[in-house]
Amino acid sequence: MLLWQTSQTINFAQGEFVMLPAFFVLAAMKFGGLSFPMAMLAGFAVSLLVLGLLFKRLVVEPVIRHGVLPLVISTIALAILMKEGVKEFYAADAQPFPAAWATTNLQVAGMVVSVQNLVIIAVAALAVAALQYFLAGTRTGRSMQATAQNPALARVLGIPVGRMVLYTFLINAGLVALASFLVSPIYLAKFTNGETLGLVAFVAAIVGGFNQVRGAIAGGLLLGVVDNFVAAYLSAQYRAAIPLFLLIAVILLRPQGLLGRVEERTV
Amino acid sequence: METDILAVEDIVGGYGKQTVLNGTSFRVARGAITTVIGPNGAGKSTVFKAVFGLLRVQRGRVVFDGREVTNLDPRRLLELGISYVPQGRNVFPELTVLHNLELGATAAGRDANVAGRIESLMERFPMLRRKAGAQASTLSGGEQKLLEIARGLLLEPKLMLIDEPSIGLSPLLVKETFGILQDLRAKGVSILMVEQNAKRALEISDFGVVLELGRTRIEAAAGAILADPRVGQLFLGGHIAGS
Ligand SMILES: Nc1ncnc2c1ncn2[C@@H]1O[C@H](COP(=O)(O)OP(=O)(O)OP(=O)(O)O)[C@@H](O)[C@H]1O
Ligand SMILES: [Mg+2]
Numbered sequence: 001m002l003l004w005q006t007s008q009t010i011n012f013a014q015g016e017f018v019m020l021p022a023f024f025v026l027a028a029m030k031f032g033g034l035s036f037p038m039a040m041l042a043g044f045a046v047s048l049l050v051l052g053l054l055f056k057r058l059v060v061e062p063v064i065r066h067g068v069l070p071l072v073i074s075t076i077a078l079a080i081l082m083k084e085g086v087k088e089f090y091a092a093d094a095q096p097f098p099a100a101w102a103t104t105n106l107q108v109a110g111m112v113v114s115v116q117n118l119v120i121i122a123v124a125a126l127a128v129a130a131l132q133y134f135l136a137g138t139r140t141g142r143s144m145q146a147t148a149q150n151p152a153l154a155r156v157l158g159i160p161v162g163r164m165v166l167y168t169f170l171i172n173a174g175l176v177a178l179a180s181f182l183v184s185p186i187y188l189a190k191f192t193n194g195e196t197l198g199l200v201a202f203v204a205a206i207v208g209g210f211n212q213v214r215g216a217i218a219g220g221l222l223l224g225v226v227d228n229f230v231a232a233y234l235s236a237q238y239r240a241a242i243p244l245f246l247l248i249a250v251i252l253l254r255p256q257g258l259l260g261r262v263e264e265r266t267v
Numbered sequence: 268m269e270t271d272i273l274a275v276e277d278i279v280g281g282y283g284k285q286t287v288l289n290g291t292s293f294r295v296a297r298g299a300i301t302t303v304i305g306p307n308g309a310g311k312s313t314v315f316k317a318v319f320g321l322l323r324v325q326r327g328r329v330v331f332d333g334r335e336v337t338n339l340d341p342r343r344l345l346e347l348g349i350s351y352v353p354q355g356r357n358v359f360p361e362l363t364v365l366h367n368l369e370l371g372a373t374a375a376g377r378d379a380n381v382a383g384r385i386e387s388l389m390e391r392f393p394m395l396r397r398k399a400g401a402q403a404s405t406l407s408g409g410e411q412k413l414l415e416i417a418r419g420l421l422l423e424p425k426l427m428l429i430d431e432p433s434i435g436l437s438p439l440l441v442k443e444t445f446g447i448l449q450d451l452r453a454k455g456v457s458i459l460m461v462e463q464n465a466k467r468a469l470e471i472s473d474f475g476v477v478l479e480l481g482r483t484r485i486e487a488a489a490g491a492i493l494a495d496p497r498v499g500q501l502f503l504g505g506h507i508a509g510s
Binding site (some may be wrong): 139142143146147149150153154156157158159160256 | 319342345346351353357358359360361362366368369371373374379392418
């Protein structure tokens with residue numbers, strides 16, 4: 001979301017960004033002969049480089065000069081390129097992705113809880129807490145927020161705007177890689193994963209309020225809870241409709257998002 | 268030591284193909300308040316942007332405190348002792364008042380006592396302490412301007428550029444804001460401001476500059492400009508004479 005604010009656009013390839021790091025890891029194991037932990041590290045580093053630095057330098061910066069719409073179109077093209085690239089050069093079918101943790105189930109008060117889900121929730125919560133701490137509790141984090149809220153003013157105060165934007169891209173790439181490693185053991189690594197993930201992330205952002213990190217996260221959590229609830233107690237068939245249903249409800253009832261504020265821009 | 272803190276010498280600049288500054292020249296005396304007036308679109312804000320490195324100077328020079336600073340980066344100019352409070356609202360709405368203030372010290376050296384300076388600013392402007400934890404978006408227009416001025420003072424600048432400080436403020440707050448600028452002058456800070464409220468501004472100023480179509484038309488003592496009949500007619504629609 002910070003990325004969206006800083007570059008004033010929406011990355012329509014965000015879903016593919018989550019799909020890709022798992023393939024970096026798989027490729028590092030298959031072609032590089034690395035062990036799984038080493039491959040994860042390598043995949044993380046490559047993600048920072050490709051999805052952070054190169055994405056900023058080669059896609060966003062040259063295109064944003066021509067406006068927001070060209071950038072939106074470029075990210076859509078990038079999404080297709082990444083999807084087709086993985087399909088052509090790696091595999092068209094779903095690939096098993098090892099989990100870095102136990103995959104057993106626990107019995108808690110008569111309910112079956114998978115350790116996997118617990119780990120995902122814990123790691124995600126930890127990452128969110130760390131991000132929140134960094135953004136709100138450190139000088140650099142606040143300089144990043146300032147840059148997102150008003151880059152021209154940030155420049156007037158001597159904040160190194162370019163560096164803050166780079167950090168934003170790197171953090172986005174890091175989070176995306178983390179999400180990829182968490183989700184892929186469950187959904188398997190497949191070139192189409194980005195489509196579903198992108199939709200869910202996009203909807204989560206709108207539900208939570210576009211201009212708020214907290215909002216997007218809250219939106220994501222709400223979506224996850226409702227989604228699983230419906231799958232468990234109603235029918236898995238309705239599951240895919242849930243994000244859209246929530247989206248419509250929120251747009252009708254609270255156009256500014258759950259925690260978002262009405263946008264107020266002054267020059 | 269030179270008597271002028273800033274000299275703008277024959278500068279040319281603009282936006283894209285449109286030239287706004289057509290050889291603008293004027294001087295800003297050390298330890299004084301100098302006010303730039305002129306009709307809407309004369310290029311007053313543009314001159315400030317050019318001096319502060321936000322707009323490319325295509326020709327001419329800017330000299331600050333005896334050294335040429337033409338087209339230096341804002342960061343570097345902050346370090347040298349210029350701060351700039353732009354026109355309009357300039358706070359980060361979703362950060363607290365304290366954090367907004369702190370960001371004004373981004374360009375401070377490692378050994379600068381930022382906490383001490385914030386403390387003394389809060390001493391001077393109690394509102395800042397009272398609202399330190401509030402989001403900047405909750406401040407009134409006058410409070411935001413005060414926050415912006417205080418933030419501009421964090422680096423203890425030699426010269427402060429301030430663009431239309433009184434816009435949108437009540438008469439009482441205008442008086443208070445101008446009072447702060449007079450205090451600053453008493454402490455030795457040189458001030459260059461742009462003001463719509465020309466009469467009030469010139470009354471507290473030492474010098475005035477009249478800008479029209481990106482050129483300096485008159486440069487004189489503030490009193491002389493206030494008394495100049497051309498000024499009232501040409502640029503202020505009789506505003507000076509009438510009120
Ligand atoms: N960012 C910009 N891009 C293009 N043109 C601009 C920009 N900013 C100002 N201008 C143009 O430059 C000219 C001078 O503008 P400037 O803001 O310097 O005027 P000003 O004297 O400060 O007026 P005001 O009293 O309205 O603040 C105007 O014709 C304006 O339309
Ligand atoms: Mg102006």
